[in-house]
Amino acid sequence: MAVSIKSAREIALMRESCRLLEDVFSKLEKAVKPGISTKDIDRLGEKLIREHGCEPNFLHYNGYPASICVSVNDEVVHGIPHQAHILQEGDIVSLDAGLIYKGYHSDMARTFGVGEISEDARKLIAVTRQSFFEGIRMARAGNHLYDISNAIDACVTPHGYGIVRDLVGHGIGTRLHEDPQIPNFAQRKKGMLLRAGMTLAIEPMINMGRADVEWLDDDWTVVTEDGSLSAHYENTILVTDGEPEILTMSGICE
Secondary structure, three states: OOOOOOOHHHHHHHHHHHHHHHHHHHHHHHHOOOOOEHHHHHHHHHHHHHHOOOEEOOOOHHHOOOOOEEEEOOEEEOOOOOOOOEOOOOOEEEEEEEEEEOOEEEEEEEEEEOOOOOHHHHHHHHHHHHHHHHHHOOOOOOOEHHHHHHHHHHHHHHHOOEEOOOOOEEEOOOOOOEEEEEOOOOOOOOOOEOOOOOEEEEOOEEEOOOOOEEEOOOOOOEEEOOOOOEEEOEEEEEOOOOOOEEOOOOOOOO
């Protein structure tokens, strides 16, 4: 496993890539309302990314046909935007996207409620978000990779939710997906030692029901096998000798 340790110059470029992506998300969140199509969200996201002089890193990645993954209700991740798919009051929608700034990638995801949502849906979104923060408490030099995984699991499991096992977080830098892979569920081994300068995309994907997922016939959209709601929360972070730095969060989106 070849894990990239970023230089000060590379970290500065990643900070800017992530800052620009956060700005995109702050505008996308305001657009998430009943009546908008998932394709219109994708169009807006791509427009905002390009207005920053950047490239959407999801577009055509391994054949993915859009710039923003828009996943609604039981869609876990990689939902393909469609003009005919209109958001309805009470839906929850996960947006997952990234951009490339001067050769460096950023990646983040949020799940938003569309209008008024159920208390159960609100709790799922809140626990998914909290599990991310429990995980990154462990993301510091000298700890081990699976300390992150174990902390996420310990936050989620008491609620009876299913933690998706088929998809994991990842390293990020000059490529969207770098080593290491970062599971969101408990591990028996310690995993690799974390070092300052690692940049990671940590992304719990949590189902209200069972953990099992399946792929639709489009070969992209991942859905919960039991039809339950799913939430997704992701940030790009920097491992340091002290507290981790959340590169995609300066307070705009929270």
